[in-house]
Amino acid sequence: MWAIIITFLRTWGLIVVLVAAGLAVAYRFVAPPPPQLLRIATGPGPDSAYARATQRYAAALRAEDFTVELVESQGSVENLALLRQGKVDFALVQAGVAVAAPAAAAQGARNSDEVRLVSLGAVFFEPVWVFVRRDSGRQRLQQLNGARIAMGPEGSGTRALALALLEVNAVSPDSYVASPLSGIQAAEALLAGQLDAAVFVAAEPGPAISRLMTATERVELVDFETRAAAYARLLPYVTPVELPRSGFSLALDLPTEDVVLLAPAASLLAKADVHPQLVSLFIRILQAEHRGRQSFAPEGRFPSALNPDVPLHRDAARWYQSGPTFLQSWMPFWVAVTVERMWVLLIPLLTLALPLIRFAPPLYTWQMESRIYRYYDDLRGIEEALPRAADPPARDALLARLNGLEAKLQKLSVPAAYGRQFYALRRDMAWLRERLSPRG
Structure with a gap:
């Protein structure tokens, strides 16, 4: 019974491990998590509208377990420059500043990839x-x-x-x-x-x-x-x-x-x-x-x-x-x-899991049948040695080998679905035993 369970777990466990490994790789590289540290530019003075708003943003983000760093600035133009230089991640910026002061806002930017910005509203x-x-x-x-x-x-x-x-x-x-x-x-x-x-x-x-x-x-x-x-x-x-x-x-x-x-x-x-x-x-x-x-x-x-x-x-x-x-x-x-x-990750999961799931039943069947069919190698060896065993001691040695195989077979447990192959093996052993007998 335990052998059947081990075979089942070994088959489906391999599938589960492969799928989990694929998911882990995809989860890390296909859909990375948000960064934990967020830097937000504030504004001129603690009483400015920008400073008050960003402090409230920071409190809400910290409630979601983010680490927030508030970076002081002189206002919108500097906020825009800090964003374009990659020194902050978010900033409040007055409308028109990107148009009215493009040179000041872009000061310090190294290339066009660093200055691409988007608005959240x-x-x-x-x-x-x-x-x-x-x-x-x-x-x-x-x-x-x-x-x-x-x-x-x-x-x-x-x-x-x-x-x-x-x-x-x-x-x-x-x-x-x-x-x-x-x-x-x-x-x-x-x-x-x-x-x-x-x-x-x-x-x-x-x-x-x-x-x-x-x-x-x-x-x-x-x-x-x-x-x-x-x-x-x-x-x-x-x-x-x-x-x-x-x-x-x-x-x-x-x-x-x-x-x-x-x-x-x-x-x-x-x-x-x-x-x-x-x-x-x-x-x-x-x-x-x-x-x-x-x-x-x-x-x-x-x-x-x-x-x-x-x-x-x-x-x-x-x-x-x-x-x-x-x-x-x-x-x-x-x-x-x-x-x-x-x-x-659902699509990559299905792409990986479906072929593996279809592969699992044949793999399980092969493992169960191989536990039965591996005895035929020994039976064939006994049968091939039979013509050379002319004297009784030689036949007794072959019979002892067959008894050993039967003793192992008594301990073999297979699901009922594989009973046909199991009992076919026992009939073949009985036939070979008949041939080993003096009358055979």
């Missing part, structure tokens, strides 16, 4: 707030020739957008002074008369914007209403958004009338070779973080495929069109990833 609007001094006589961007303008440091998305806005207004770079001041420093310098204009790009009014919004006697917020359509045509990555009357402060009635602002959208970018499962995970995180109502967008507006100046990842595009896959909707991330990876 836009996540929130970042309106541009342009404040000008009332006594400067410059209430439109076309009038900023010769002005002193605060537009943030090099490497910031604020400067990239400010330069683009001035360029489409035919304001020559040689005709104004670009100040690197930003935040509250820029606001105070504008109020003190050290600047003629200040540009801010912010999803929410911070201390600097709040300071200037309440100083209406000295500065005013530029309204883009009459030229919003023209700006949107010339700069396709900006969207006109409205700050309604009293939208900043009901108590102070600020602003005193509706104001139209121009707003690029911040998008989450990644390297082109980003793992597909990470794309799905990030979009789930973006949904959780940005789907709600925002200051300049209704609920459900983000995340989206809004005006991508970087190609949208194909899995992200499919997700925005059709939603998450069934497995990712109902399973934890790592369970869904494992099942999906195994699903990818």
